[in-house]
Amino acid sequence: MGKTTIEKIISRASGKDVKPGDRVWCDIDISSARDFAGPNCCLQFEEVTEGRGKVWDPDKIAFTFDLQAPSHTEKVSNNQKIIREFAKQQGIEKVFDINWGIGQHVMLENGVVKPGHVVLGTDSHMNLLGGAGIFATGVGNTDIVASWILGKLWFRVPETDRITVTGEFQTGVCMRDFLTFLVGNLKADGLLYKAAEFYGPVIERSSLAERITLCSMITEMSGKIGLIQPNGEVLQWLVERGGEDVRESVEFMKADKDAIYCEDLHFDVSDLEPLVSAPHAPDNVKKVSEVAGTKLDQVHIGSCTNGRFEDITAAFNVLKAADFKINPMTRCIITPATREVMSQCAKAGYIEKFIDAGIVFTNPTCSLCTAQHYGALPSDDVGMSTTNRNFLGKVGKGSSTFLASPMTAMASAVRGMITDPRDILG
Amino acid sequence: MKVKGKVWKYGDDVNTDVIFPGKYTYTVLDPAEMGKYALEDLDPEFARKAQPGDVIVAGKNWGCGSSREQAATCLTSLKVGAVVAKSFARIFYRNAINQGLPVIQSPAAVDSIEAGEQIEIDFENGLIRTDQGKEFAFAPIPEYVRGILQDGGLVEHIRKSLGLE
Amino acid sequence: MGSSIIKGRAWVFGDDVDTDLIYHNKYLAVTDPAEMPQYAFEYYPGKENFAREVQNGDVVVAGTNFGCGSSREHAVYCLKEGGIPVVLAESFSRIYYRNAVNNGYPVLVAPGISSKFKDGDEIEVNLDTGEITNLKSGEKIHGDAVTDLEKEIMAHGGLLQYIKAHAGKE
């Protein structure tokens, strides 16, 4: 019987011929932790191994710092120190300190994680790496500690949905809008425990940044992972970062023709309009036209969902079309995903234009997404953000947040209220 | 106007970060709560044990550093009776008066008064007396300053002068 | 796991209770699980006093997709360490479920439960059989006791204990 991509990856990693519903132990390629929950892992590991344990393979463990980079509280500073010291003591060299950026992106850019890998991390959006054909999943600290001891972890093999995307985006509409549509369509538990594979011309043509965006909110539908088969320029980029063996893995993980899917879903993006997730749930989806004119106090562009160079370029182009001016009453913050992205923005001349427009351009980090860094909102403020969650109180008690694409976010910063980017792009 | 209490003694150049750490300046907003953090990094006992009327006796340049008024407010919040020092940093001196906290310059008193002694400060006569019977005179507080202290701080003083009472 | 019969009061929550509502991101830097219960449900409208008012043995009852959002294990610790013996929900988010199992913390999937209980109802749960009784109304429903691997992990008290017990046997 044929296998889906996730079944192939799990079969290889577990050495078993798996089918959905099976519980199996998989070999882990990279077990990572960040400055959130990472210290819990280190402390728990030392407790469980009574301070004498050695991790199973220091080369397969990575640490990233993005929750508060740089830290603004003593507690987090101390937590980061716990990680640095643990890494030193265990001989772990893959430590991406506060100067690197958002973990998944940093590990991808640096070839630490590659297509076909099984990757763990203390971040529920680890699974955005599915956009590069990597089986990555967010777990708690206990799972991480178990993997550091065994080099393995148990998984339930998920059923897979096949989602085919056709058509062409109109001007002002992008992958984020399709993602928002999907979350609204499938709802917060629409992919409970399941995996998804994305196919179709829209996917095949898409950039790595778009693929990451699309796979970054599978968690918001309670899914395990969304996977996209690397091809074309994306594959080329992954080979450049990860080495020639990437091609082999990509060949191997291709789903069989007779693979069995739980559901087969088809969507056409041609009629799609710019969308938002209205407060206080990602699946509370509305057309921009329905909420246009809502006054905004703050706009934020960034995060693991929409913080890549292509995302910032999309926002830049909207700003350009508006003569590089934003509404002076709206605070606008842009946070690149990584230092590499920040350098790209610097070299492309974006940052100067953003500064001239009054926009705050920060160092790469998770920024306001965890509300622990840049741009917490006061009560009654209304914000718009390209992040992936707008839960009640998440970025400040009594505030509300609309989630949107980088284009919609910038268009809204330009006017100081929720705005359809097509109004500005023409 | 008199103050009576136990002496807490500290050295030279006790700065505002030590008196009230910067990390609390935007997270602790209630003056009543500020006392909890007074001298946290220098003497954790102080905030827990200081009694109303107790007096801080310190070396030179007490309160150097930042302009943060919380360095004075955290002491008034604990009802500290006065600060006696060899000298004061300028901004602290003003802030203390503006908060109604008496500040007295007396190098001689500082040299001979020890931690734990009971002392009495008589502002009208410009005298510090210890329970050992030692006495130290200090220059009377300028009239303008006395006015502020008597009104309980600058806010009340201004309200009075603007006829807002 | 101690006694398999649990009796307590029900605290009833809605659908899609996310991890920020269970344990807000403001407190992520906390590493000691014993410190976490004081923050449980601080951001849940109408249940802000949960941490202060909850009594040992009280049970959390919720709708679908409980624990959606972040991977923070704090959201499990803050209930487990707070003396909540079990969480009953229509369904759980994937990561929350894992984190609970990995800590030997009983979570039962109980379809229909959210309509059977009101805040404060006396509840009895038999962890062995999965039987859940509303002692006020007398209604009974069935919760799925976890199966196979999860059950074994839970029987050991959590993943790390399970690993220790199986060391060298794999």
Next chain:
Amino acid sequence: MGKTFAEKVLGKATGNEVSAGQIVTVEPHFCMSHDNAAPISKIFRDIGVNKVWDSSKLVFILDHAIPAPTDKHAQNHKVIREFVKDQGIEHFYDIMSNGGVCHQVMCEKGYALPGLVMVGSDSHTCTYGAFGAFSTGIGRTEMAATWATGKIWFKVPDSMKISVNGTFSRGVSAKDLILRIMGDIQSDGADYMSVEFHGKAIADMSLGSRMTLCNLGIEMGAKNAVCPPDDKVLNFIKDKAKSDKWESIWADEDACYEKALEYDLANIEPGVAKPHTVDNYSPVTEVKGTSIDQAFIGTCTNGRLQDLEEAAKVLSGKRVAVRTIVIPASWEIYRKAMSKGVIDILLDAGCVLANPGCGPCMGNHEGILAPGETCISTANRNFKGRMGNKESFIYLASPATVAASALKGEIADPREVLV
């Protein structure tokens, strides 16, 4: 007999001839507040006056924790925005990219002007003396009272004259000079005084370097610190002066000083202030090799373009060995550094380039230390607990010394790194 700068400025402000020791009441030309405008506005309301005496004299610049890292900080900013609206305050710099660290913004936007009397609810308000202003830090209550009444009393200060001649050796800058002066006269060496900088070396210095000197006046206990308002100043303010009340005022040749000091730059070498006091001076050569965990370049003391350029000169083409946080003092500086390629160099060297603001300087924002950690910083205070943790250690130094140390992972002499 001649008059000092302080006597002349305060005399002009009161309209009478005044001398040191006299108490005067003046109307300040500008009142600056940062994030503490929120608590000050509460005290102002307590006074019971409805409107501030002159809304055009108030300048608000958010910098302490921007953008807001927590609900509480966000709430604080909101109070300020509402007060600004309510009182019609036009000189308001929110978290947006027209601002930066308050003192830098006050200087570069043309508020700091010769002969003005300026107060700020921040101790480093003395920085504006670099432009010939009489400026000094005051507390919250006093600021609220000034908003209400438009008046503030001062004792006309005694003055200290510091004459500086000669030229800097390679790898040495204004920060090294002022660290040395602080070491010599100690942290209360200029208590209550007005510090005047004189001499050929001051005339040769850039405005940025003069700001570094005046900025640290408060760390010697001074009420204010000031440099002569020469052509460099007049050229700079020409198109941007935010008030027409300014006037070039400088001390008379025969003014009477409480203290006078002389320095020759030839004798100044790279130096540091060791933990935990600003006057705990030591030449870099004596602390070389001290291991560090973090390097920080920024603040109102040393976050200007020339400082970033100095650091870039050291870091160009190399990689930092410890985490290095660079925070330009304002967006204008960030913007210029970007155009000149300085930002590229710093990013390529592996620095964190954070958005302008005070950063970790007073323990509020990005870059707090963990227990036992050591930081070398271009900031102005190394007090115990200053950067958020009482078990940590801070060394103050020049941008070149901090950059050289960042490269080596230990305190290093910039002269050994600079080619």
